[in-house]
Amino acid sequence: MTTTNASLPSDPSSAPGGRVLLIGASRGLGLALAQEWARDGRQVVATVRGSGRTPLHDLADTRAEEIEIETVDITEPAQIAALHDRLADRRFDLLFVNAGVTNRPDGTVAETATDEFNRVMVTNALGPLRVIEALQDLVEPGGTIGVMSSGQGSVAGNERGGHEVYRGSKAALNTFMRSYDARHRGEGRTLVLMAPGWVRTDLGGPNARLGMDESIPNVVTTLDALRGRPGLHYVDYLGRTVAW
Numbered sequence: 640m641t642t643t644n645a646s647l648p649s650d651p652s653s654a655p656g657g658r659v660l661l662i663g664a665s666r667g668l669g670l671a672l673a674q675e676w677a678r679d680g681r682q683v684v685a686t687v688r689g690s691g692r693t694p695l696h697d698l699a700d701t702r703a704e705e706i707e708i709e710t711v712d713i714t715e716p717a718q719i720a721a722l723h724d725r726l727a728d729r730r731f732d733l734l735f736v737n738a739g740v741t742n743r744p745d746g747t748v749a750e751t752a753t754d755e756f757n758r759v760m761v762t763n764a765l766g767p768l769r770v771i772e773a774l775q776d777l778v779e780p781g782g783t784i785g786v787m788s789s790g791q792g793s794v795a796g797n798e799r800g801g802h803e804v805y806r807g808s809k810a811a812l813n814t815f816m817r818s819y820d821a822r823h824r825g826e827g828r829t830l831v832l833m834a835p836g837w838v839r840t841d842l843g844g845p846n847a848r849l850g851m852d853e854s855i856p857n858v859v860t861t862l863d864a865l866r867g868r869p870g871l872h873y874v875d876y877l878g879r880t881v882a883w
Contacts (some may be wrong), residue, residue: 654743656866658779660731661685662713662770663738665693668787668835671855672737674698677705679859684726688738713738714764719773733862734778735785736767741805742852748803756804763808768815778828783866785831788812790875792834813873813883820871829865832873833858834881867882 657680663751664673664685673685677854686709699706711722713736740762742755767786778784791802793808813832820830835858836849857876865872873881 642675656783657681658729658731659683659685659733659735660726660729660774662711662734662736662767663688663787665695668838668851668855669737670694670698671851672735672858673706674702675855675859676832678703681703683707683728684709684731686722686738688712692723697852711770712763713770716769716773719769723777724770724772726774729777730779731777731782731867732779733783733785734771735783735787735862736770736772738766738770739763739787741802745801746803749809759804759808760811763805764811767812768819771819780829781830781867783829783862785862786812786816788816788832788834788873790834790836790881792832793873793882817871824870827852827869829868830871831862831865832871832881833862834873834875836876 654835657819659676659681661669661683663669673683675761676683677698683705684707685695685699687695688711690710695706695708698706709722709725711718713719713857724790740759742751748756752817771784774882789805789809790796790813791806792813794810797806816830816832823830835854838849838851838854854876857878861876861878863876864878865874873883
């Protein structure tokens with residue numbers, strides 16, 4: 640499936656898609672997403688992991704009408720439940736889980752310490768599904784639930800190897816989302832696994848192919864274009880289908 644650019648509504652904050660719950664926005668891609676949505680005038684509840692000040696707080700200082708900051712560590716079920724309780728009377732058009740980590744790219748799975756393997760898998764695969772299961776009732780019946788995946792999560796696309804634990808965590812995330820879709824088929828929500836491209840961030844590194852301004856506006860446009868198209872979509876930032 641290939642999507643086409645969708646025109647943004649004249650008043651995004653009141654139109655479908657105007658209320659966003661963004662999990663993991665303290666820096667990097669999440670921060671850029673918060674900035675992009677706020678620039679469109681959408682109402683964004685964006686989360687950070689700890690109590691310290693982050694670049695998201697600096698952004699919120701300049702976008703107080705659009706950005707509200709919440710706190711959650713997606714590796715802690717009690718914190719996810721507490722976030723749900725705090726937002727229980729709210730409804731969102733889009734829940735997007737961006738939180739994730741990487742590890743050193745060299746080394747095989749067998750060479751990875753068990754604690755490090757668990758850290759990556761829990762944060763990148765288990766945590767996002769716990770968030771979705773816990774917060775799904777906050778999403779409108781015709782809304783969208785999206786997760787930041789990666790082209791490296793494609794098993795079919797793994798021709799070069801490398802980044803084995805990170806690849807495995809994103810492939811697991813994709814599989815878990817496919818299971819979620821199977822259990823919720825027919826409910827009317829759009830489900831998206833987003834591959835943002837190789838972007839120059841702390842996670843992507845300085846040699847990445849894309850700048851933030853090349854990826855993130857297209858991620859937002861693709862999510863908008865998929866709104867109202869129920870089922871699970873594994874796509875890249877330009878709306879192109881990614882092979883499982």
